[in-house]
Amino acid sequence: MNTSLEITPLIGWHKSAGANLADFGGFNMPLWYETGVKNEHLAVLKSAGIFDTSHMACINVIGNDSFELINYCFTRNINTLKKGCCIYGAFLNTNGHCIDDAIVYKFSDDFFMICVNAGMGATIAHHLDANKASLDVCIEDLTKKVGKMDIQGINSARILSKVLQNPDIVFNKMPYFSFKGNFDESALGESMVKLLDGTPVLLSRSGYTGEFGFEIFINPDAIVKLWEDILIAGEEFKIAACGLGSRDSLRAGACLPLSHQDIGNWKFLNHPWDFALPYTEDKKSFTKKFIGADSLLSGSNDQFIYPFVGDSLRKVSTGNNTHAIDKNDDIIGKVLTCATDMGISWYKGNIVSINSKNLPRDLKIKGISCGFVIVSTKLEPGMTLTLKEGKRSINATIVTDIRPDRTARKKLNNFI
Structure with a gap:
């Protein structure tokens, strides 16, 4: 084991399991447990799974001009972001290349928190500081000061209701991409959320x-107990501890990018995540000024990123040794x-999920490979490619989305 790697507070639990x-990302993280990637993936689709995400970093941005700074550095227009809501976007450099993608949380007009990827806390904090000029802003890098874990799947709220105080109040009026509480009891929270033992969480x-x-964001000293309490609370629902292997396959099927892999050192354009840019209605300009905007609007960009699905569960490696080949070879x-x-399969020319309704009882869902390609020419949905790695190759179809019937955006009342 590389002893220079960073660890999360849950490392002891991971090893014992x-x-x-x-x-x-420089952290010693679990890829999978004895349950295996397949079973961990399916646990999330069928019931619930938990993930250690304490390798991610948080940054507080506080002050009278915090909105102005973030709105200039972040791709999304946060002008309409309400208190108690969060929003996904990216931080770009002046070339329009992605430094990191992130989620911005709004506590008040002068208090925001930003959650970034592993090892990126200092980088994004420095980026903000370098662009604040004379603005009235305090930037606090919370790297290693916040514990974080995710619970995902249709039984997540039912399980959490066993470890939270006043779950009915907590879950009331909580739409997708909203939040409540704060892990720092001394800081301002949209509303307080506490565990049964009184520990505050966001x-x-x-x-x-x-x-x-x-x-779930929590004091690092309290995360091991929360992790174990949630596993106990979720026993009746067959909850699973999940590693990065299933996290990767789930996010790929959900058509979500991995920072520094699917978005990186190229212009943040022509990809499935255009909603992260503040386009005008005609998509010829932006509704605000932000770092990298001029580069995105000027010059040509000959790279395009598309989602794809394979014809079976077979997959290929990523990187420069795996080529995307068109019909002309x-x-x-x-x-x-x-x-x-x-959790997906082809059925009568369409992709279906184990959560799709009215599936034939005899349909066996075995899985499909999926992901993203970056190519030098525009492609249309339905076009086919060959993805070739040495002597290994798979057939791939360009699509606009991958796993259907996802549950993330559905009303919370469906899951209580």
């Missing part, structure tokens, strides 16, 4: 799987992500 550990109705669930790009969503 027999997790397969590996380097992810509970966000969001996640990285495409399925109904929550992200020309190499037009490479594979950014390729994972197997074990």
